Amino acid sequence: MALGLRQISLYDSSTWSVVLNSVVTDSPTTTWTRSPGMTEIAAYIEHIMEHIALVVKVDAADVRVANLSLPQAKSLLQQVRTDNQYDDRARTIVDFNEKNRWRKKGISLSTTVFPIGFFDTSYAILSVFKKDATVAILTSGIEIGQGLHTKVAQACAYELNIPIDLIVMKPSLSHVFPNSSGTGGSTGSDQAAWCIIQCCKELKLRLQPVYDKNPGKEWKDIIFAAANQSIDLQVTKSLTPTQNPDQTKPYSVLSAAITEIELDILTGQHQVTRVDILQDAGISVNPDIDVGQIQGAFIMGLGNWTTEHMIRNEDTGALMSNRTWNYKPPGAKDIPVDFRVTFLKADKDPRSGPYGGKAVGEPPLLTSCSVMYAIKMAIKSARKDAGLADEYFDMSAPFTSENIFLHSGVSHDKFLLK
Structure with missing residues (x-):
């Protein structure tokens, strides 16, 4: 989790601080997997950016640009935003949502940083x-x-x-x-x-x-x-890092992603219609492998934030969602309809892997949290149509179909034939 604080350093933190506390709960002990700690920290700070944007009523991308303190991250965000027509697409989505009651769209942009450090021998x-x-x-x-x-x-x-x-x-x-x-x-x-x-x-x-x-x-x-x-x-x-410092210099990997979704308000089901990832992969040794790793990491993140709901017995703590009937990792139909990966053009960095390549196994997973904020944009429009206050609303992950439906302001008295 301490490494996750590197993610926070993307943003200007001169006016606030973070205090970490370790706690013991009654939940059974689990283990770590891809990008442990970093995944949660990335979602925390991106959630803050989204919250600010909703309160001050500006696009979250503008809030991120205004608060980014790392120049390389700001440049990366601006590039993915411009190259993939984020602003035009966002305006088109707003227009779509104003004209449709039961189908909504959403779009979100996120940028993340992942620290790479080498282990023992x-x-x-x-x-x-x-x-x-x-x-x-x-x-x-x-x-x-x-x-x-x-x-x-x-x-x-x-x-x-x-x-x-x-x-x-x-x-x-x-x-x-x-x-x-x-x-x-x-x-x-x-x-x-x-x-x-x-x-x-x-x-x-x-x-x-x-x-x-x-x-x-x-x-x-x-x-x-x-x-x-x-x-x-x-x-x-x-x-060994201590004996081979030239080959084991720590470095950071930047990623940025735009996620676009379409949501069925009546069922809570959503489809990721397009994803654009701009990845700092250095000078890729094997682009095919690296693209596969980037896409796989992002899909794994989609599962974490949208479909994989851990349900426990309230009395015993036993895991109830322990089989495929009630635990849903992402499948083939969860893959974005339009999935684009672009490598950031870069010269060889002395702080990188062999031949100038950079790690891509975990960094892209962090950007997958953008799917939540794209979904929240769609839900926000549905709530407004339902007569709910146009204000910030809290919603815990994962964004399952049930969770989405319950937060969309759907009520049977709205089901009217005209």
Whole structure:
């Protein structure tokens, strides 16, 4: 949670402060997952911006611009706002809502920052086989779908100047790396790639005399000759933040997103019709993987804020929403109809991952809170049509269909045929 305070630093906090308190509740202990603490903190500060906007009756995007203290964040927000016609779309939505009673639309913009820091020691073993010159790689980083193996193989192929088809990634073994850092914090791929880069550099030093004696020879010939000279073709390297400060400098990742939704007031159901994400990914090593991670993180956030409702027994604390019948993670139909991801153009940052890339596993999840404020915009219009006061109203997450319906001011006496 302390890392989450980095999110607050986006905004000018000269007139207010934050006090954190740890409490013990009677709820069973849970565990952390993607962007723990940061997700909640991002929603807190963005909620404050939305609250201010509603009270002073200006667009929340203008409130954010006025309060942002980090120049890079202000530039990012202005870019995503301009490039995706936020203001024109917002005016169109206001006009739509004035003309429709039971269908409403909403749009919201959010900008977030995520701190990246490296953990304890990571390891890698690179082994080259004499017979076919294939390369086997074993890292302490765990492949959990984030593309770690692919990025490590890319780094190895680049450093050794060999086809990636010659590289085989092996699953990590805890008895080989008994004291390695955990895979998390969106740094697993970076740490593993840094390790393998060092392995490749060491291997090239060992092979250099063979290259010198065999100019123009292919990789397979070099490896065969090196093995016959009893040159060690296995390299082990480690990466520790305290011993490798140049490769483990902490850095921040900025993200911005515009979320647009359409809401059925009679059922409380909504559809995310369009999402525009502008992501600081540095110089992406693998754009396809990074886009997948960005979209996956955002969808995971949508589930957290809209569909995944944890219901507990009031007497025992037992979890009641413990199966797919009553616990709803996002599915295929929850994916935004129009889902756009753009990488922020940037030069290589010395504070980044290998080759200038930046972590994208967790940072985009923070921007998903924008879906709540887009929904609240639609609900606000419905409440006004229902005769309720045009003022701030509180609404707790998740924004399930039931929760939306109950806050929309729907009453049976409004169901009139004309």
